[in-house]
Amino acid sequence: MSLSRNEPDAPRTAILLSVYNGERFLLPQIQSLKTQSVAPIDLWISDDGSSDGSGEILAETERQWDKGACHLLTGPRDGFAANFRALLANPDIGADYVAFCDQDDLWDEDKLAAALGWLAGEDPKTPALYCTRTRLIAEDGSLLGHSPLFPRTPTFQNAILQSIAGGNTMVMNRAAHELMREASRRSDFVSHDWWCYMMVTGAGGRVHYSPEARIGYRQHGCNLVGANSSWPARLRRITFLTKGGFQGWNAQNLAGLRACWDLLTPDARNVIERIEQARSGPLPKRLSALWKSGAYRQTVYGDIGLYVGCIINRL
Numbered sequence: 001m002s003l004s005r006n007e008p009d010a011p012r013t014a015i016l017l018s019v020y021n022g023e024r025f026l027l028p029q030i031q032s033l034k035t036q037s038v039a040p041i042d043l044w045i046s047d048d049g050s051s052d053g054s055g056e057i058l059a060e061t062e063r064q065w066d067k068g069a070c071h072l073l074t075g076p077r078d079g080f081a082a083n084f085r086a087l088l089a090n091p092d093i094g095a096d097y098v099a100f101c102d103q104d105d106l107w108d109e110d111k112l113a114a115a116l117g118w119l120a121g122e123d124p125k126t127p128a129l130y131c132t133r134t135r136l137i138a139e140d141g142s143l144l145g146h147s148p149l150f151p152r153t154p155t156f157q158n159a160i161l162q163s164i165a166g167g168n169t170m171v172m173n174r175a176a177h178e179l180m181r182e183a184s185r186r187s188d189f190v191s192h193d194w195w196c197y198m199m200v201t202g203a204g205g206r207v208h209y210s211p212e213a214r215i216g217y218r219q220h221g222c223n224l225v226g227a228n229s230s231w232p233a234r235l236r237r238i239t240f241l242t243k244g245g246f247q248g249w250n251a252q253n254l255a256g257l258r259a260c261w262d263l264l265t266p267d268a269r270n271v272i273e274r275i276e277q278a279r280s281g282p283l284p285k286r287l288s289a290l291w292k293s294g295a296y297r298q299t300v301y302g303d304i305g306l307y308v309g310c311i312i313n314r315l
Helices: 023-034 054-064 080-089 111-119 174-186 192-202 231-242 245-259 266-277 283-293 300-311
Strands: 013-019 041-047 070-074 097-101 128-132 135-137 143-146 171-173 206-210 215-218
Touching (some): 023 054, 041 080, 054 070, 097 111, 097 174, 128 174, 231 245, 283 300
Parallel strands (some): 013 041
Antiparallel strands (some): 097 171, 128 171
């Protein structure tokens, strides 16, 4: 299937862009969307109450966008997760493919083309999600490194306890988008990327994690969620675990999955029940339930942390 911008019957892609006080890097990000090698592309932009110059940049983008339609929406003003939830649950958004977009990254010209190339080969009736690792870039765009390369297969047993890719790398087919619209209508979530990974795998869908980075993930002082591969970041995660932060996230995710019970496969429901058992009761039963769930993280250290969390009852 041709993905050329000149192909009249090319699949339509919707980009969901969340914005909040993003004027500093917003224009370069939008420019990198303009240079994508596929079209048509519709922009759905939710401004979550910006007080800087973002509004002017978005108004100019709406006037000049010529790759498809451009829609400016008002966000719920309740943080980035709620803003993406409003976009995901929006019944007016429909496309063959749907991508998330942050306000401060830089996309390679072939970012969408690579995603659509894989998604086009999947059964359109089955939810499918494409994601990748990222290049980490400084404020000036210079290369800092790469996000961790996760080697293990993306499955629900991993998704229930770990998010492996940023939403800024994710593109989904129509079946996955329809699944996420319904799931997001029913429940809030910790983060849109983790929620998509859980729901698509939990519903029996397919997830492809590409080792090839096609996005510059900008690191700066205003990042809400930054890179997590440094030793200071690892230490912060250990502290977060011991203080119960991870436990709170899991409680929210499990409640969301329960709200979407009928959308999940029997195998996914069994994993959920095992994880719930691993979060309460005597230690031997908790450890047994965690083991029987088959849940895992992507690294040895991650797996060790998982069982430590179970032992100290912070899962």
